Amino acid sequence: MNIEHLQILRMVVECGSFSTAALKLDISQSAVSRAIAALEEELGVSLLTRGRFGAHPTLVGERVLHHARIMLEARENIDYEINIAKGLQGGRVRVASFRSAATHLLPPLIARFCQRFPAIDVAITEDDPIGVEQALREGRVDLGLVPLPRSSEDFDTWEIARDEFVVLLPRSAQPIPAQLTWAALSQYSFILYNYAECTSAVRNHWAKWGQSPKVAYEVKEDSTIVSMVAQGLGAAVLPRLAALPIPAGVEVRSLPVPLERIIGAATVANILQPPAVFAFLDLLRGTGLFADTH
Structure with missing residues (x-):
């Protein structure tokens, strides 16, 4: 027929x-x-x-x-x-991501992708979320990993992971309870992440429950914050991926009321992407060519 x-x-x-x-x-x-x-x-x-x-x-x-x-x-x-x-017999995928996602989420995913499509080149650029958005707008990258939600309508976004904000505490002679209270946290001075989105999320969460953290330092690099906590200079609240690896001398606890950040994949809206980019999106979302692989 x-x-x-x-x-x-x-x-x-x-x-x-x-x-x-x-x-x-x-x-x-x-x-x-x-x-x-x-x-x-x-x-x-x-x-x-x-x-x-x-x-x-x-x-x-x-x-x-x-x-x-x-x-x-x-x-x-x-x-x-x-x-x-x-x-998918060739081509490239250019990905921009904030540091902690680039360090802990992307490498195993890229390894899986390259194993299946060895002829496709994958390039990674690290930047803060605002920089990732700018790289997408300027066409310097095809995909971006950013915290969600985003305020701009320029992008199509998909949730790909969730990352808990955790409390990092210096070890002390006194045992630290498994479940923290706001009252217990009020005894600590905090080293805040000097990055607007994360800091705002932590401050807003604290305020929602009628609390306010006592701030000793504001630091740009998450690795520096973790090191300062290990030296007993204060406590911190960071997304778990940003805190890794956790050094000896640092205790990790959940907040009294859990707080998460949503990690998403973003592409410029209304642009037809090449097959290699669609395949990488399938990998990130666990759909299509990579369904049921998460």
Whole structure:
């Protein structure tokens, strides 16, 4: 059975006439007529009624058309997979990410991706989330990892992971309880992360519960904060990924009321991405080519 004949049958029924279907398909009306005649001859039944009110499917034509649509959809899916495969024989994916996600989330994912698609180059750039957004807008990268939500409508975003904010405490002679209270936290001076999104999230969370952290330092680098806690210079609240690796001398606890940040993948909205980028998005989301691999 000729797939093109089925496509022509579908178009004739959708348009209601041979002439309109011919215009839509950019072929002659006689070619449409020959295709329908050949299909009817092959099947041995009349598929369409013709008249001055147009062309309409017969009862058996309706049933044949139902199956034809399934076959055409399957053919389109096959074409899609083939085009993806052809596009994945090479190319590149440029990813920008904030440091902790680049350090702890991306390497095992990239290793899996490169094992499956060794001909595709993957490049990573580290930047803060604002820098990641700018790199996406300027077309310097294809994908970005950023905390969600983002205020800009320039991007399509997908959640890919969640990261708990944890309390880092210096070890002391007195045992630290497994479950902290706000009252217990009020005894500590805190080293805050000097980065607006994380600091605002922590301060807002504290304020929501009628609390305010006592701040001793504000530091730009998360690794410096962890080191300062290990030296007994204060406590800290950081996303767990930003705190890794946890050195000896630092205790980790959850906040009295849990707080998480959402890590997402972002692309510029309304831009058709190449197959390699779509495949990497599948990897991040655990969909499509990488379904059920998380």
